[in-house]
Amino acid sequence: MMIDGDKNMSSMGLVIVGAAGRMGQALVRAVHTMDGVHVDGAVERAGSACLGKDAGELAGVGRIKVEITDDPLAAFAKADGVLDFTTPDASVDFAGYAAQARIVHVIGTTGCEAEHEDKIRMAAHHATIVKSGNMSLGVNLLEILVEQAAKALGPNEFDIEVLEMHHKHKVDAPSGTALLLGEAAARGRNIDLDQNSVRSRDGHTGARPSGAIGFATMRGGSVIGDHSVLLAGTGERITLSHHAEDRSIFARGAVTAARWGNGRKPGLYSMQDVLGLSA
Ligand code: NAD
Numbered sequence: 071m072m073i074d075g076d077k078n079m080s081s082m083g084l085v086i087v088g089a090a091g092r093m094g095q096a097l098v099r100a101v102h103t104m105d106g107v108h109v110d111g112a113v114e115r116a117g118s119a120c121l122g123k124d125a126g127e128l129a130g131v132g133r134i135k136v137e138i139t140d141d142p143l144a145a146f147a148k149a150d151g152v153l154d155f156t157t158p159d160a161s162v163d164f165a166g167y168a169a170q171a172r173i174v175h176v177i178g179t180t181g182c183e184a185e186h187e188d189k190i191r192m193a194a195h196h197a198t199i200v201k202s203g204n205m206s207l208g209v210n211l212l213e214i215l216v217e218q219a220a221k222a223l224g225p226n227e228f229d230i231e232v233l234e235m236h237h238k239h240k241v242d243a244p245s246g247t248a249l250l251l252g253e254a255a256a257r258g259r260n261i262d263l264d265q266n267s268v269r270s271r272d273g274h275t276g277a278r279p280s281g282a283i284g285f286a287t288m289r290g291g292s293v294i295g296d297h298s299v300l301l302a303g304t305g306e307r308i309t310l311s312h313h314a315e316d317r318s319i320f321a322r323g324a325v326t327a328a329r330w331g332n333g334r335k336p337g338l339y340s341m342q343d344v345l346g347l348s349a
Pocket of ligand 1: 087091093094114118157160179181202203204206246320
């Protein structure tokens with residue numbers, strides 16, 4: 071078996087930032103078990119209790135001879151790509167470092183505000199970035215189905231609501247996936263999501279605005295990610311759903327994105343591009 075920390079010229083070396091997090095550990099497990107890639111570095115925030123630990127041991131796959139450090143620049147300098155499921159501020163910094171190192175940067179981090187998105191878009195002038203609120207094949211297919219359904223079923227006949235549930239530790243709402251599905255519905259209706267979304271309801275809200283795209287958020291337990299898009303008409307209702315049972319679906323998608331982006335010209339790409347699903 072290959073030890074990830076040992077140099078292997080034919081294999082793509084990936085740095086996992088946020089290596090001690092829920093997704094970070096899932097990424098270490100995925101990269102360690104997939105062909106043609108190896109864990110080349112593991113980075114955590116300064117002050118993390120996990121600095122100095124072996125990334126493989128922490129993720130439960132045994133020692134891989136990759137120590138978790140708080141030095142992204144040194145890790146990026148010798149790698150081919152970065153897998154990043156951290157925080158918006160950290161992802162902006164990593165985009166700059168990945169651009170300097172000229173390596174592909176896969177961003178799964180959600181909860182980015184407009185200022186983060188702007189900075190990531192700027193970095194993509196010099197870097198190859200693949201960013202998506204959901205890296206799974208299933209949700210990316212669902213995105214297309216939602217766009218088609220929203221296009222076929224107009225706002226006078228069908229109301230669209232996006233419902234999501236995640237584990238109790240999740241810090242942003244609605245989820246990146248809920249927003250991605252809302253964007254798909256808005257594209258299908260040819261409307262701007264920001265101008266037409268209802269993100270929460272409380273008290274005397276009045277009747278539902280026609281054409282609005284509503285969001286409902288639930289948090290609790292260990293749910294990895296449940297999403298449904300409801301199209302509610304008079305006398306009938308369509309529900310398009312996805313249930314994530316294991317974080318490995320996102321981790322494998324991120325590795326696929328890194329391989330796809332390796333050596334590709336700078337730009338900001340999505341999982342739809344990676345999977346060949348974009349129009
Ligand atoms: P988590 O809190 O378990 O892990 C985040 C890790 O990032 C932590 O270990 C933290 O210490 C580390 N971190 C923060 N700042 C850092 C820095 N500056 N340098 C290095 N490490 C740093 O969270 P999680 O559940 O793993 O989720 C992480 C992100 O990924 C969230 O935004 C979540 O919504 C998103 N996510 C995306 C997808 C997708 O498919 N796109 C799937 C699941 C989760």
